[in-house]
Amino acid sequence: MKDALHQLLNNCIENGSKEELHALAYLLEGFQKKIDKKYSQYIDGLLHMERKIDKEKKTCEITVPLNAVWNNSLDMVHGGVTATLLDTVMGTVINAILPEGFGAVTNQLNIHYIAPGIGDSLHCKAEIIHHGSKTVVISGEAFRSDGKKIAHATGTFFIIQK
Template identity: 65%
Template sequence: MKDELRQLLENCIETGSEEDLKALSILMEGVQRKINRKNNIYLDGILHMEKKIDNHSCEIIIPLNPTLDNNLGIVHGGITATVIDTAMGTLANNLLPEGYGAVTNQLNIHYIAPGAGEQLRCRAEIVHQGTKTMVVSGEAYRSDGKKIAHATGTFFIIKK
């Protein structure tokens, strides 16, 4: 595995453009964040997520870079949805007792404005906490403070 990875990495370094190498560097830094336990899962590391959580809300901030853009040069809607869903799910899971987890059952997202700037900030709050489901709301903001998306999610509560 290591030899194959070295060969792939050397080929990317040798043939990639400066833009390709910057993207590779961002992705590798993200994997390193997971390895160093700064983030719990690879996705959190690759997106360079910084989380703040308490019993009432969860906030996630990610730096924006061209690897997250769509072909229009703005943040891909799937990235926005992923970060909002992660904020909502993190909050839901944080509120559950040991041995239980929350998984997304339904995600509704309304895109309001293009994502651009230096960072994306997503904030989630509980709307309803039941014994079998939770409903959570989330919002995403760009660097200048403009709201770019509003979402709601329903989460199943399951035994781990």
């Protein structure tokens, strides 16, 4: 496995353009942070997420730097990346307030894309609207670095026993 990985990595380094090498370095830096236990999940490391959870206010905020890795063919953040960030920020706040032995999983996610995801970073925030015994309803918003809202989401999450 290590030999194949070395060969793949060396091939990428030898043949990659400057932009491709920058993207590879970005991904590897995030992966290294996961290895170093700075992140608990791979997606956190790959996206270089910074989280801020306020359990008392039942809110969460996530900021990620933008990189060409996440862009679509129009050179803006792919909508699926924005959806992943919104799903993550909403799920994080719910899971942070649930009692030990319980977790929440996405049941429904509705996203309204408003503006292109461009700039230096994306900042997402989520707030719980309703917390029932079996489901939680939550809203989330994504903003680009100039403060323009790029997406608004609502979601329903099932509460499950781990």
